[in-house]
Amino acid sequence: MSISGERYTISYDPLDQQVNFEGSLRAVNQADLDAIREYLGELHQRLEGTMRLNFRKLRYLSSAGLRIIIDFLKEASRARKLDIQLIGSKVVTWEEKTLSNLPALGEGIGFQVFDRNFYESQGIIEDAQFIPLLRNQTRLLWPLEREVLVRHGLREGLRVADICCGCGDVALLIARDLKPGFIVGVDHSLPAIEYASRLAKEFKVRNADFRLGDATALMLEDERFDFVLCRLSIQIFSRPELILKELARILKPGGRLYLIGEDYDLIVGYPNDEDIRAVYDAAGKYGRDIGMDLYNGKKLYSILNGLRLGNIRLDYLNVDTVNSDRQIFAEMIRSWRHFSAQTIGRELGLSGEAKGRLEGGYDAHLRTIQHPFGYSKWTVVAASGEKR
Amino acid sequence: MSSAVTVGNFQETEQLQDGQLLARLTLPAQDLQLDWRRFSLVANYLAEYSAYHFEQKDRAENLISSVFYELIERLASSSRREARLDIRFSAFAGWLLFELRSNFPAEELAKLRELLVELQGGDQEAYYRRLLAADLEAGANRRKLGLAMVAHDYQARLSGQLDSGDGSVVLRALVGEQEIRG
Incomplete structure (x- = not known):
């Protein structure tokens, strides 16, 4: 707007x-x-x-x-x-x-x-590697995802849970825009939950609550929620089935479980198309080496069927340089570059040369995004199923 | 007998005439009246051209442009169509001098004089607060905010020499160079 x-x-x-x-x-x-x-x-x-x-x-x-x-x-x-x-x-x-x-x-x-202490905990929150990345992802996805959530059944008055909610941006957007009766956000990061709670208080959002919790052992009652979200999260866990079991447990019969997954096969761009493909193939492989699945979007249909959910709905959310802000898109890729080459690179003990190749690939993608005639697309998969 | 009236401490800026003239432009007032976007074009040009003289170039550029914009808008929009707007920017001993010369119809000259007199009053802080609190859309107030903002926000000393005989106007704004620093 x-x-x-x-x-x-x-x-x-x-x-x-x-x-x-x-x-x-x-x-x-x-x-x-x-x-x-x-x-x-x-x-x-x-x-x-x-x-x-x-x-x-x-x-x-x-x-x-x-x-x-x-x-x-x-x-x-x-x-x-x-x-x-x-x-x-x-x-x-x-x-x-x-x-x-x-x-x-x-x-x-x-x-x-404005300075770095604009938010009380900004030093902690926004220097944490994931938070700026999550916020930019939300900035790009929300304009597309809002309608998708409605299509998947999120409507006014429902009891909603956002598991692995991060710093609470999406839960707060849902609380304000889609007017559920109540939404609870759960995350295992204390600074993220404190941040989300502070935002809720500042924006006087009364239908949202944030709790520190472990997604594989949720302190939430069985069959309590009409709509349960878990966005861009199960991909980072090496044993996603432990979380999925919990998500299904807290869902009411007739309620819907909504997942968003990544799929690095679907990231494209031109010019520099070959460099872009190569870097996401490499990043996907390194992700797999540390137990992440950056291709799980294409598996969501099977996952939801495996949980015996019915009436499955599936949508692609295509963020691209036409429908989104190139600057925010580029900022997100810069965060990916850092996370992939530095954080994962350090974890895997990658050589300087390997890190350099990764950074070079991300730089090619950034050039494409920032090129006025360049095109790039990041696709995530949104899928939901109904508990019988 | 001269019909020229001086408002404010016009004389204190006389010595600055010998200061370093950094930029000067003379433009037909009508050009500016025909397209108001030219106010910004001219203000930005003078600011960018002159800013390199100052240590904090970006802040200097923004200040010079902001002050010039309000002065140009006020003078150009009130000038006779056939008038030429003479714009000068000088720096001297820690002071920045913004000067504009033009020619006004009698009614506009009286309004500018009235405003300059108001801006010479004792408690400028209280004057500005009252102006902000007033109905800014109301006719008289609508055109006061620009110069009042320059006087208050940039601590500018505004002065003028207005001649009801021939309609000539000289408007000066004297701003301390320390206003550039953050």
Whole structure:
């Protein structure tokens, strides 16, 4: 969901309930100003808790643009529905100078210069190797996956469990957008659960709860949930059957188990197609060597049948350079590059040469994504089945 | 008898005329009035051209462009169609001097004079807070925010020399170079 003019783009990131301003908000005509006013007003209506206005990439703001922001803040402050957090950067001179005056417009308006401690636990969370990767994956997948979840039966009022929920982004998006009666997120990482809980509190999400837990021994009752998710997770466990058994146990009869799997065979790109194929073949092989299955997407149908689930539905989620933001796509691949060459490489004791080959392959993929005429696609498989 | 009026400490900037002139442009006001995107084009050009003189180049560029944009918008949009806008940027002894010259119809000249007088008042902080809290869409306030923002956010000392006889306007904004530093 975004709006743009000749030199600006305003987009919404539901993960952080954040409106991102980019470009230059100057010499905008009245129609643009009205569109911005309406856009902010609509988001204000929809959200709860805190709404973030991120100006870090807005290079210039004129007084006409500022007037719109001020009017919005005044209205928001009068309504007292949300807290508004303004985010600026030290790099862009106008931001600190101008935005710092705006909290005085009313209650519930804050201003923060972005730094690495923007979130209380950001140092821990976002330096953890997996978290930025997970967040970018969610940014890319959610616009496609939201509809898929609905098609697979996730609807208002259901009791939902997200097992291996990571830092809780998808569980929180489901809680806010799809309005289940209740969603519980479980993960084995304490910082991730603390982070998810803090976000839920900040965004006043009342129908979500996060718990520390072991997916192979869930502290959840039998047949408790209408819809159980396990996304992009069973691929990293060497014995996925232990988790699957637990997922099936907590699912109510008539409820659905929803899985998302990877399939490195389905990653393609052009130009540099041969290099791209070679690096994912190599990464897939190294993954297998440490007990991961980065090809499990094509196995999900069999897995769900093996659990004696019926009415199976299956969809491909194709994230590509046409339907998604190239920058976020590239950031995700950079995280993969690091994880594959450094983390897995270290684990397997790969030689410098082998690591270099992997990094070179990922670099070729990055060049393709960043090439204005380049095309690349990352496909994951979403499949669900019903417990009889 | 001269019909020129000076608002603010216009004289203190006189000595800066001898400072280092970093950039100067003269443009037909009508060109800018016909396409407002040119305000930004000109402000960015002057800023990028001049920024390399400063240690924190990116922050300097952003400040120079932000200040110039508001000054150009205010002067160009109020100028007579046939006026030429003379824009100068100088630096001297820790100060940045933004200067614009143009020619206004009488009514616009009076409005600018009124605003400059308001901006010379004692408690600028309170003035700016009141302005932000006011209805900014209301006619009189709508065109005050730009210069008020420059005066407040960049601690700019605004001064002007306005001549109701021939409509000539000189607007100066004096900004401390320390405002560039983060």
